[in-house]
Amino acid sequence: MELSVGEIARIQGLENGAQVTEPRVLQIASNLQPLTGTAGGQLRYRCMVSDGADITVGILPARLTPLVEQEQIRRFSVLKVLKFSVSKKAKQNENNTIVSFVVMADAELLYTADKIVAGPSAVLQQQQQQQQQQQQATSSMPAPQQRPSFGASPFMSRVEDSKPAAGAYGGASGGAAPILHPIKDLNPYHNRWTIRARVTQKTPIKSWKKPTSQGRLFSVNLLDESGEIRATAFTQQVDRLHPLLDVGRVYYISNAQVKMARQQFSNVNNQYELTFEDSTVVEPCTDATDVPQEELNFVPLGSLMKFEKGNVVDVLCVLQSVGDTAEITSKSTDRTMVKRDMMLVDRSGFQVRATLWGEEAKAFDVPAGSVVAFKGMRVGDFGGRTLSLPSSGAMTANPDVPEAHALRGWYDSAGSTTAFQSFDGGAGGGMGMGGGGMGMGEGRQDAIKTMAQVRDENLGGSEDKTDFFTVKGTIAFIRSSTLAYPGCASADCSKKMTENSDGQWWCEKCQRAYAAPDYRYLFSINVSDHTGQCWLQCFNESGEAILGCPANEAVRLQATDEAAFAQRIADATFREFKFRCRARSERFNDNVRIRTSIVGIAPIDYVAEAARLSALIEAMQ
Template sequence: MTENIQLTEGFFQDLFENKVKNDDQPILQVLRTRFLTNSATICMKVQTSDGVFYFNNVGMTVELSDRVKEEKLEELSGFPVIKILSFSCQTSGDKRTMTILDYKILSRPDAKIGEPIQHTGDPSTFTGIMGAKRRMTENSASFGGMPAPPSKRASVDPSSVGLYRISAINPFNTGKWKIQGVVSNKEEMREIQGKGGRGPFKVFNFEVVDKEGSAIRIASFGETAEKIFNQIQKDRTYYISGTSNAIRNANKRFNSTGHDYEISFNSDCVVEDCDEQIAKAKFVLKPVPLAKINELNGQTIDVLGVIEKVEDCQTIMSRDQRELKRRNIHLIDQSGALISLTLWAEHAIAFDVAETEKRVIGIKGAFVREFNGTFSLSINSSSRVEVDPEGPQTDSLMKWYETERPNMEVKTFNQGSQGGNFLEELRSVHAVNKTDMPSRALRGVYFDMVGVINNVRMEGAIYPACPNEGCIKKVTEVDSAFRCEKCAQSFPECKYRYTVSMEVCDATASVWLTLFDEQATKFFGKNATEMNILMRDDRETYNNTFQSKIFTRHQFRCRARMDTYNDVTRPRIQVFDIKTLKLDQFSLALDAQLDKLEKLPA
């Protein structure tokens, strides 16, 4: 009997999202065991379930060896339910493991509890799954009972299925599901090449929104796509039904609906015209404060902000020498952060500057990206944008902008200059040089470092750059003009910029850092144009400006990442901020590191 036993559902997802406290005592079920005789750390491997997930990389510490045998846990009589009294977690590369240090057997039921699915240890695979599971129960309140489970590959009889909220669609819908929604966006049919050279085959995506404003993306492939493409029309309402095998995790990079899942329209799915038309797709936003977008890099979010400034539309050259139209729009909200929204192509051209500046804009499905530590937003064809969307949030934001914005100090959001926890992110030069830290993340790892400037390379510290805003490419002088190959333009004047290399050392080692224009201007007290004039007219002052920084100690905010140039990949460390060292904070950080060293096993 298992009905009176409550496992700690979702424990493994919370564990890998770092939401579990050290003193938590989860209740888990043992599904499989394997006793080990050749391990110095664990005596038994245990496949363990929390009722939603099971995880294979769990072990009993070797100190529990006698107790495991005494309680016959390795014989696996039934499916023991245990309370974990103490445990530890380890990470090695991409592999995560959990070691049980102490436990208590609560019962030995004969059956497995629930239908757990395997967790690999990667939390991004199941982001939002527990919230979706909890929302399943909401359907019965608004749309009647839950439908009965289908056979393995049963097609759907739409007339026999109760309606679901779109927000409640998830892989845990064990029965048939059916939604009603208006098509808010429909993409054109296109051909793609399949894996292993298969194809090409056709694909198109569309999005539907229900009466509550919840949206979901639906992807259709091959013959199914061709069959329903002409039937699906924008602004028309449909019933769409299917089974749980059509639901998959949403790719947040391309899915702007905000839903954790999307529907892969397969042969089990049915689309029907709906007589009850939804007049207009409801525009519902769950806006993220602009000051928090650094936590959501690579994801789509909802945004509500005031248009502070609209830049002119510019023509730039792509890497493959195509002309692209681009326009930057600066947004601000009550969090005080000023963020750039980049529009491309038709969106950039069509944006009405005169009618939108100093008004509220709502975006459903803005994509967050980071480049060189600076965060920005962009939209795609499936993003929904409304100026002055109806609702109290718009009124409140506009009132704030008119009354409080004029007296507010605005912050531009930059992960590099903003910094993190100095006590946690302080690193020695040796740790940066001799570990794999630069390669741990695709866009690099941010950290703090304290050191003395040992040398500054003055040659090549300044270069002539393109004067176009947003372009930092080096220009070449051709026929008394400066040519930018990226922008495919020539200019009578160029803009000088810094790219300074300097050697920094601490008690452990030395390393070369790169300092770019904004940070170098702040550090040396002169912009690159002024330094270029000194280099030409007063070489002594030019040299002294750089040499005055040698043998001075500072706190550096840096990013380390792997950089490829001329087919050679090597670590590159960029400086995002230089601060005067506060010795009291530095002392606390060193004490914290010594405490960690003392706690390491001998």
């Protein structure tokens, strides 16, 4: 029975949810995949379906699931669809393409073919394509040999030399090159093609496990003159193909399955992807001078503030340091994950913390001091700017490109002794209300926000979130009327104490009395920069850094020497610091206000600050 040629093109014009009850004949053009989250808990399968001229996504009725699991219905099976509905969805791409799905309510198996069946219009189109390719190839290729007739429709049946065989073209055995198919023209409806492509990325072998199955996989990115495509090898093909495919080399590849791409796992611009199968042939190409090399758009680390969180960038950098692997538990999924942190630097004068995850983190063995090219690093904004390598990213150690050689020479001659600026503003532990908890010593230089940015970004304005940021400003006013509180004299307690009638000081937490309290700073300051001002709360460590003496000394001066106390306040006013701040909303009597506390403080290193500002100006040009 012939396929219902033109049916898929027709349903493109139907409304979403339209019902079709006239029988149609369609063929399954891809492997079947279980459809998760189906209504009523009935397992259904999805696939690509063909009408002989076009393809679209099809969802099989639940009553055919047993036949799929028994492999009676599989790729190339022809179905008589008795009733189906049309479902339309906007595909998330730059064109916002509308994709139509055939949701089958009832269907029956007619037969299973050994290849894609073609309709009349597709036959004509295929013949025209073959004639054009043969004409283009005659000037540079030997005259084709007589080819056998295939009998059935020539649609999807390339000439015999386009179906690769081991050693038949450019491989170890030599031979004539095949008629090539550009990557940009690959689609699930054509199963007779050969591409010549360069491997630009290769992932490590990964293991996966589901309730019903488990296995291994790896992926490669393939590039030719027309574009890129991602290809994945699963369990049976991993051992065969992983040693064969090397980054940078060019191969002839054919007989792989083309299917819709899962964009969340890919970093290439292609709506389709390849799956390597038992019949897939991969042969090295010995003449690959005209196959392009991968081009990466490297951005300086100092320009990362230009990119929003979630953007993907390519960077070429030096590994300043590499940490050990560590296990963390995700709060959202309660899963244990392996990570490895490293510090990256480049000629922009900035350093940034980068993170590898999972198998990449475990397998990473590149030593510190190496030059590494990262493709597809994802930008984060944790305390400034950070980078992480998603599963779709790639890295190459010591790449043989001019930019890497230049960076190597710079780091060996000057970079290894450079004092780098840092975006890393990670919020560590120990940030209790009782003190600073997180210092800002030399080498900790966070991305700095202006007072206007703090205000415009409403930092601390969310009741369910605490924000951390760094500002640089001048102390304009110190509120000294309430400078300190009488804290517990115990070394491990800082609770406020009360004075008893007998002159003793009582700590409710420790349940004991002391002869005298240990005063601890707790006061507010007004800090200004060129864009505005804000009030910051100081605790003991930041108070000592600002006033230059312990709280006990300041309280004594306030009580006994008013002039000396006023002078100490005056000396602290109009000094400039970098403040690491924590902002969060607090509710009092149904009123919400933002409380901003200092959790770290450091004087200004004007040499380093000048270098930071110079780098920012250079990055913005």
